[in-house]
Amino acid sequence: MATKILRTFLRSKPSNYITKRYESKEKSLITYDPFWNKSKKDKSSYLEVIKMFEGRDIRRRGHVEFIYAALKQMDEFGVKKDLEAYKALIDVLPKGKFIPTNIFQAEFMHYPKQQQCAVDLLEQMEDNGVIPDTEMEQMLLNIFGRRGIPLRKFWRMMYWMPKFKNLSPWLLPEKLPDNTLDLAKMAIQRIMSVDPTVKINIYQTEEIEASIDKTWIVSGQSETQKSLLAEQNQKQPLVVKGPFDVYMRDQVVTYFTLIGEIRPEHKDNRDIDDVSNIDNPPGIPGYIGSTAIPTIYNTVHEQDDGTIVAICATGTSSRDSLLSWIRLLEKYGNPSLSELAVIFTLTSPSSSDMITQDSQVTVDDEKRAE
Amino acid sequence: MLRETDLLWCFNKQSVLDKFVTTSDSDHNEGFSTCNLEISKAGRGLFHGTLDTRVPKDGRIKKAGYCSMRSQRIRKSFKRDATYDWTLYNTMVLKVRGDGRSYLLNISCEGYHDITWNDIYHYVLFTRGGPYWQISKIPISKFVFGSKGRLQDKQTRMRLDKVTHFGIACGDKIPGKFNLEIEYIGLEFDPNHEEEFAYEMYKTEKYIVGV
Numbered sequence: 001m002a003t004k005i006l007r008t009f010l011r012s013k014p015s016n017y018i019t020k021r022y023e024s025k026e027k028s029l030i031t032y033d034p035f036w037n038k039s040k041k042d043k044s045s046y047l048e049v050i051k052m053f054e055g056r057d058i059r060r061r062g063h064v065e066f067i068y069a070a071l072k073q074m075d076e077f078g079v080k081k082d083l084e085a086y087k088a089l090i091d092v093l094p095k096g097k098f099i100p101t102n103i104f105q106a107e108f109m110h111y112p113k114q115q116q117c118a119v120d121l122l123e124q125m126e127d128n129g130v131i132p133d134t135e136m137e138q139m140l141l142n143i144f145g146r147r148g149i150p151l152r153k154f155w156r157m158m159y160w161m162p163k164f165k166n167l168s169p170w171l172l173p174e175k176l177p178d179n180t181l182d183l184a185k186m187a188i189q190r191i192m193s194v195d196p197t198v199k200i201n202i203y204q205t206e207e208i209e210a211s212i213d214k215t216w217i218v219s220g221q222s223e224t225q226k227s228l229l230a231e232q233n234q235k236q237p238l239v240v241k242g243p244f245d246v247y248m249r250d251q252v253v254t255y256f257t258l259i260g261e262i263r264p265e266h267k268d269n270r271d272i273d274d275v276s277n278i279d280n281p282p283g284i285p286g287y288i289g290s291t292a293i294p295t296i297y298n299t300v301h302e303q304d305d306g307t308i309v310a311i312c313a314t315g316t317s318s319r320d321s322l323l324s325w326i327r328l329l330e331k332y333g334n335p336s337l338s339e340l341a342v343i344f345t346l347t348s349p350s351s352s353d354m355i356t357q358d359s360q361v362t363v364d365d366e367k368r369a370e
Numbered sequence: 371m372l373r374e375t376d377l378l379w380c381f382n383k384q385s386v387l388d389k390f391v392t393t394s395d396s397d398h399n400e401g402f403s404t405c406n407l408e409i410s411k412a413g414r415g416l417f418h419g420t421l422d423t424r425v426p427k428d429g430r431i432k433k434a435g436y437c438s439m440r441s442q443r444i445r446k447s448f449k450r451d452a453t454y455d456w457t458l459y460n461t462m463v464l465k466v467r468g469d470g471r472s473y474l475l476n477i478s479c480e481g482y483h484d485i486t487w488n489d490i491y492h493y494v495l496f497t498r499g500g501p502y503w504q505i506s507k508i509p510i511s512k513f514v515f516g517s518k519g520r521l522q523d524k525q526t527r528m529r530l531d532k533v534t535h536f537g538i539a540c541g542d543k544i545p546g547k548f549n550l551e552i553e554y555i556g557l558e559f560d561p562n563h564e565e566e567f568a569y570e571m572y573k574t575e576k577y578i579v580g581v
Contacts, residue, residue, distance in 0.1 A: 127543070152578060160521055168472065168496045190470070191500030246499035247470035250544045257501050300502060305412040308501050 034066075035073040043085065046070075046077040050088045063092050064117045071124055080128045083136075089121060090139050099145035106147040118143070118150035122157060131161045172249055181216055184313040187246050187253035188220040191311055194300045198222040201332065205314075205324040215315030217325050221334075224299050229260060229309040230336050236261040237341035238309065240322055255313045256322055258329075258342075259306035266297030319346050375463045375556040378454075378536070379441070381415025382553075394419065394437040401426060401434030405540070405548075414467075415552045417538065423545045435545065440476070440537030453480050454533040459557035462508045467551040468497020471544065476537040477513060479529045488518045491528050495538065503553065509560070512568045524580040525569040 034053065038045045053066055067089055079085035098114055100106040109115060118140065125132060137154055144150050170190050177183050185200060192198040201219050205211040232238065242256030301308045310329060314321035322344060330337035379386050387407050395401030405419025423435035446452040462475070473495040481489060491513035498504050515525045536555065540548050574580075 147577070155578075156521070156523065164494070167494060170470075170496065170498055187470075187499070190498060191502070193498065194502045194504075244501070245469055245547065245549075247544060247546070252546060255500070303501070303503065311500070 033069060035069065035077070041077045043077065043079050043082060046073070046079050046085055047088050050092060054092060060092065060094060063094075064113050067092060067117050067121060071121060074124070080124075081130055083125075083130050083133065086121065086125055086130065086132075087136055087139065090118065090136065090143070093118065093143045095142045098143055098148070100147055106145075109149065115144060115149045118148075119153050122150060122153045126157055126161065129161075129165075131165065132157060176248060176251055180315065181218070183248060183251055184218045184253050184255075184315075187248055187255065188218045188311060188313055190248070191246060191255065192220040192222070195222040195224060197224065203325070203328045203332075205321060205328075207331070208324045208327045210327075211320060211324040213314075213316050213318050213321045213324070215321055217312055217314045217321060217328065219310060219312040219325060219329065221310040221329070222301075225301055225309050226333055228299070228301055228307055229334050232260045232307075232309070232336065232340060234339060237343050238337075239306070239343045239345055240326070241345055242322075243317055243346070253313055254317045255311055256317075256325075257308055258310040258312075258326070260309045262304065262306055263298075263302045265302075265304065319344060322346070373558065373560070375554075375558045376459070377554050377556040380554045381409075382413060384409060387415055389442055390439045391442055392417070392419075392437070392439045395434050396422075399426065399428075400431050401436070403435055403437050405437035405439070407439050410551050412551065417540075417550045417552060418548060419540075420547050421540055421542075421545055423543055435543060436539060436541035437548070438476070438537055438539035438541075440535050443534060451480075451534075453531065456510070456530040456533055456557055459530075459559050460510055460563050461558040461560045462510055463554075463556045463558050464495065464506045464508075465503055465553040466495070466497060466506065467501070467503050467553075468495075468499060469547075469549045470497055470499030471540065471542055471548055471550075472496050473550060474539040474541065475508065475513075476535070476539060477510075477528065477533055478535040478537075480532040480534045485517075490516055490519075492516050492521075497550065507558065507560075509563050509565065509568070511563070511565045514569065522580075523574075525567070525571060527567045 034049050035046075038049065050070065053063075054060065070089055074080040074085065077085075093114060098111045100110040122132070132154060137151075137158075140148065140150050140154055170193065172186075177186070181202070185202065189198075189200055192200070198220055199222065201221075203217040203219060205213055205215050205217060229238075239259045240256055241259055243254040244257070245252050245254055312322075312325050314325060326337060326342055379389065381387060387409065390407055392405050392407050394403040394405045396404055402422040402424050403420060404422075405417065407415060407417050410416035417437075417439050419437050421435050421437060423433075425431050425434045444452045444454060464475075475493045475495050477491045479489065479491070481487065493508055493513045495506055495508070510528060510530065513528060515522050515528075538550065538552075540550070
């Protein structure tokens with residue numbers, strides 16, 4: 001009887017049914033990526049995908065794979081610096097299940113894949129400079145318990161990251177301005193922070209009739225530099241050097257310098273131990289004796305590779321905009337420039353735009369130039 | 371002397387630059403960054419190159435992008451290993467001209483056991499950017515203890531009499547060119563700085579920290 005059933009079962013199928021079925025189909029492995037088919041890539045759609053995954057299945061099968069896939073997509077969705085997105089991802093992990101209940105589980109890494117996944121998530125946060133908060137600690141405690149390795153990582157992050165967060169003496173705002181003009185202004189301000197009397201001016205090249213490039217110029221010059229420029233030897237030419245780069249976190253601003261003559265460094269060769277001829281002690285200005293304010297021999301602007309007389313960043317970084325800059329400097333407070341020769345050492349015409357990482361900014365800037 | 375900087379290296383000639391070795395991840399087939407240490411136009415040491423954060427597709431490397439310069443091991447006669455003795459000082463002084471990036475200062479100390487060979491003390495060198503020189507004074511007590519680049523839970527003070535190498539690294543995850551012009555690296559004793567170690571060293575709970 002059994003053999004008869006088997007025979008009919010085998011006969012009822014066409015002989016090459018199984019092979020045919022596989023021949024006709026795609027052979028490549030298809031993985032389903034819930035993030036891929038999202039038309040709008042932003043924070044709300046990212047959180048929506050996470051919510052969809054959470055609601056799909058009560059067991060949340062494949063949540064580790066889902067979190068890894070989601071971590072890779074963060075940059076594309078623009079949420080890599082968003083604490084809320086990371087919290088939503090941690091929330092995918094089930095609460096209570098991964099907490100070890102005895103010392104052996106605690107010691108031998110209970111649920112290693114899941115713990116490693118959470119550590120990798122925290123590491124990505126660290127790399128992107130996102131500092132977690134106490135709510136995240138509570139979530140992790142509910143998932144992994146106090147002995148969990150992700151908790152150790154969390155506590156380390158909470159110890160170290162705030163220590164280094166505001167360490168820079170030239171602190172930048174959390175979000176850099178999208179506008180290139182504002183960014184250039186910040187950069188020039190930062191460079192010129194050596195001299196507290198500096199004035200940052202924003203000029204428009206439209207003021208100069210002969211200019212071809214109609215753009216903006218951020219120019220930094222202090223009163224000291226103005227007087228240094230006025231004292232420049234007429235026979236020595238000024239040199240416009242550049243382009244140089246300055247990094248404002250991940251944005252690059254190109255700047256140019258106007259360099260004057262090299263002034264000799266003041267050398268004090270007096271022997272301070274020599275007591276044979278002691279000067280009168282200096283008086284107090286306005287009260288005792290007649291004293292002048294002590295002369296400053298060298299300002300910060302006088303360096304051994306030249307005296308820096310002005311610094312600028314222009315919208316186009318082109319030769320023409322630099323020419324306009326010199327003319328604008330002459331117009332606003334540096335009349336001596338009309339008698340001085342200026343050499344441009346721009347090796348090749350710089351790219352038509354400021355070099356920026358963000359393409360959106362570039363487009364924005366081009367519109368401005370038009 | 372108090373408040374006087376003693377120079378360790380003054381980068382004004384090629385022979386000083388030769389005391390340093392530059393390394394980048396491309397040297398080990400672990401990335402695509404390149405770097406070089408040369409005499410600049412202003413006659414100083416110029417540590418420059420390109421940082422590239424692309425990861426080679428070998429399935430092994432997860433992250434890439436570092437360039438570093440490190441002093442060669444100091445030696446006694448007959449090529450025996452020696453160490454710097456910096457016990458008289460408490461502040462590190464660097465005169466640099468950077469490009470706005472932040473760099474990492476690394477000091478390695480000699481240890482006896484092989485697990486201590488990767489122990490390095492780190493601190494950040496922020497640069498202003500621009501044509502002006504900056505003098506950065508960094509208290510040595512602020513250097514953070516790390517092993518293979520990972521900051522350690524149990525922090526310890528540096529053995530200042532056992533310093534073997536000093537290095538500067540660039541690896542701030544921002545791809546692009548970098549330029550760091552160095553005039554000198556020196557040490558100073560600042561009598562007003564009384565801190566011995568900047569990080570907490572109190573006892574913590576068992577089995578959570580340092581395991």
